[in-house]
Amino acid sequence: MINKGMTTDKIFNTCDEAVADIFDGATIMVGGFGSFGGLPINLIVALAKQGAKNLTAIANMGGVGFELSKRIKPGGYQDLGIIFENGQVRKFIGSVPALGGMPPTSPIETLYNEGKVEIEMVPQGTLAERIRCGAGGLGGFYTPVGVGTVVEKGKEKKVIGGKEYILELPLTADFALIKAHQADTLGNLVYRRTARCFNPVMVTAAKVTIVEVDKLVPVGQLDPEVIVTPHVYVNRIVEVPN
Amino acid sequence: MKDRLDEQTIALRAAREFPHGSVVNLGYGMPGLCANLIPEGRTIFFQSENGILGYGSLATDEEKDYEMINASDQPVTVAPGMCFFDSAASFDMIRGGHIDIVVLGAYQVSEKGDLANWGRPGRPATGMGGGMDLAVGASRVIITMLHTTKKEEPRLVRNCTFPLTAKQCVSLIVTDLAVIEVTKEGFVLKEIAPGWTVPEVQSLTEAKVTTATDLKEIEL
Numbered sequence: 001m002i003n004k005g006m007t008t009d010k011i012f013n014t015c016d017e018a019v020a021d022i023f024d025g026a027t028i029m030v031g032g033f034g035s036f037g038g039l040p041i042n043l044i045v046a047l048a049k050q051g052a053k054n055l056t057a058i059a060n061m062g063g064v065g066f067e068l069s070k071r072i073k074p075g076g077y078q079d080l081g082i083i084f085e086n087g088q089v090r091k092f093i094g095s096v097p098a099l100g101g102m103p104p105t106s107p108i109e110t111l112y113n114e115g116k117v118e119i120e121m122v123p124q125g126t127l128a129e130r131i132r133c134g135a136g137g138l139g140g141f142y143t144p145v146g147v148g149t150v151v152e153k154g155k156e157k158k159v160i161g162g163k164e165y166i167l168e169l170p171l172t173a174d175f176a177l178i179k180a181h182q183a184d185t186l187g188n189l190v191y192r193r194t195a196r197c198f199n200p201v202m203v204t205a206a207k208v209t210i211v212e213v214d215k216l217v218p219v220g221q222l223d224p225e226v227i228v229t230p231h232v233y234v235n236r237i238v239e240v241p242n
Numbered sequence: 243m244k245d246r247l248d249e250q251t252i253a254l255r256a257a258r259e260f261p262h263g264s265v266v267n268l269g270y271g272m273p274g275l276c277a278n279l280i281p282e283g284r285t286i287f288f289q290s291e292n293g294i295l296g297y298g299s300l301a302t303d304e305e306k307d308y309e310m311i312n313a314s315d316q317p318v319t320v321a322p323g324m325c326f327f328d329s330a331a332s333f334d335m336i337r338g339g340h341i342d343i344v345v346l347g348a349y350q351v352s353e354k355g356d357l358a359n360w361g362r363p364g365r366p367a368t369g370m371g372g373g374m375d376l377a378v379g380a381s382r383v384i385i386t387m388l389h390t391t392k393k394e395e396p397r398l399v400r401n402c403t404f405p406l407t408a409k410q411c412v413s414l415i416v417t418d419l420a421v422i423e424v425t426k427e428g429f430v431l432k433e434i435a436p437g438w439t440v441p442e443v444q445s446l447t448e449a450k451v452t453t454a455t456d457l458k459e460i461e462l
Contacts, residue, residue, distance in 0.1 A: 033292040033329070034315040036308040060329070062367075072315065100360065100368035101271060109367040119367060124291060125333025125375035132330045145337065145378045148409040151370075193326055195309040197292045200328040228328075 010187050011216065012238045015046035018210045022052045022175050025090075029131070029176040029206055030059040031199035034096075035072060035079045038195035040179040040212045042240045047177070048082045054090045057083065058131070058171060060124060060198055062097040062108035071102065081107045089117055093171065095124035123151060126168050128201050134170035135204035143168055176206035180229070183213040184220070187234030188227045196228065203233050210236040246389075246418035247435050247460070254279045254462055255433075256345050256386050256416045260286050264342040267291065267376055269359075270314045272386045273345035274300065277318065288312075289341055291372040293332045296324035313372060336372070337379040344380035346373060348387045348415075350402040353428040353449035355412040357385070358404035370407060377408035389417035389446055396448035398422065398429060419443050421460060427452065433460040 012018040022028065028047075032039030057080070064072065065081030083089055084107035097119050098109035111117040122130065123145050133141055142165035146152050156167040178199050181192035189211065191199060203209050216239040247255075253275035260266050260276075262284040268274050278299045280286050287296045290312040297312065298319030306317040327335075335341065350358040357377055360370035377383055390396055398415065415422045420443050421433035429451045434443060436459055444451050 033313070034311070036315070037292070037311045038309070061369075094369065096369040096371045098365070098367040098369070100362070100365060104365060104367070109365075112367040121369050123370055123374040124329070124372035125337055125379075128329040128333050143337070145375045145408075147378075149374065149406045151374065191326070193307070193309045194290075194292050194294050194311050196326050196328050198329045201330045 010235060010237050011185060012236050015042045015212060015238050015240065016049065018236045018238045019043055019046045019050050019177070022047060022050060024052055025054045026052060026174040027056040027058065029173040029202040030057060030080055031176065031178045031197070031202050032060065033194070033197040034061050035064060035069065036077065038179050038191070038197045038199055039079060040177045041078055042212050043177040043210055043238070044080060044082060045078060048086050048088070051086070051088065053088050055083070055088050056091040056093065057089045058093045058173060060094050060096060060127065062092055062094060062106065064099060064102060065107040068102055068106055084108045084111055084117065087116070091118040091120065093120040093122060093127075095122055095127050097121065121151070128198065130168055130171040131201050131205045134172035135201070138170060140167055140169045142166065171205065173206040174208065176202045176209045178203045178209055178211040180211050180213045182215045182217055182222065183211060183234065183237045184217050184222050184231075186219050187211070187231035187237060188222050189213070189229035189234060190222055190226060191228055200229050203229050208235050209233060210238070212238050212240045214242050215239065244437050248418070250275060250279070251462065252386050252416050252418060255421065255460055256384055257281065258462070259384055259414065260284065260343060263287075265289055265295070265340060267336070267341050267344040267380065268312070269344065269346035269373065269376070270371070271347045273347060274312065274314050274316055276345055289335065291329070291332050291336065291376070293327045293329055294324065295327075296321055333372070333375050336375050339379060339381060341376070341380040343382045343384060344376040345384045345386055346376065348385045348397070349404045350397050350399050351385055351387070351412050351415055351424070352399055352402045353424070355410045355424040356402050357383070357407040357412050358402040359407045361405035363404075373407050377411040382413045383411045385412055385415045387415065387417055389419040394446065396446055399448040419446065422451065423454075430454050431457060433458055435460055
């Protein structure tokens, strides 16, 4: 695919249009961290409506779903749990599928207990680094994290400088759903506070990246010294004012 | 039944371990309380794995901003000198040895310092989050936990039976009954909760507990 340079072809009017071509069986990365603060929730809700099935979802957390969310924030909220509730996910790769401090009734945990979803549990730093490897064209890395635990199962081990490491492999995706604070029309991105988290990492590792932003600004308006994500990584932008 | 220390008191005791100027990461649950219990006169730089260094304390309802949270999804306050970074950079910081202390919760700790804090029987879908990275990467691992289960089964054990977070990583354990150091020789009882005796603490601990020569009542 050829990058389209200084055009505004990346701008989509709605989240529904931006996620329309996510296909059955696709691997998707979803930015954010936990239930809020950086979760591209409008794109997630659009994907839930769109209905693509058999997805592999790569995200830090599996989401608590609307029912359990009421225990965390009055009135409740939507999070990644919605696409599990909808039965759209075949496999989840992440560090917190379900929260141990909550009842075992989140959508992902319910499905897992029924044998309807597969989970690959990855330590959080290893998750970030596997995505960075995938983005940067590397074949993997050796980490001490997980040595002597269930995480090392089936993985190559190596002693480097007298210390034990395990080999972890790269992750990439067909699509990434990302939340940023501002984009210029080229696709340069800046984030707000802790809503940064996994977003700048995942936006570099997918074939098609879809970004929801609080505000879209003209090219030249973002200070080049503070741009976090260079525009080459961004394919689609939807402005969703707060 | 005798009084045990409450969670605030356990966190207060753990927070006394933070040297002035140290970089500290607080885990999910009870450890998070430490952010509001720093000894007077000390500056602590709290790091959180979602990509923040130098936040203030837990936010009040009026201060809440859901794009300003710690890794337990709790809103925290803005402080001068704080900075933000992405998840990959955050874990470089953690694995690379830039975190002086991490305070984590635990289901079990073994006398060798093995930690089990993320999975338990009947809950195969709960995850380790950043716990494994922190247990391996932080210079010092402090555990805040309840000494026993509700049924008074020991959680300071010879060998962990729950899934491990990391091996031989724990330095200090602060419970509702005691402050225990993990040494090459096993558990050493350094401080004990008011009204409790050494045999009582031993009877609620599966592994052998050696009493420190300078054993004292828990100091706050």
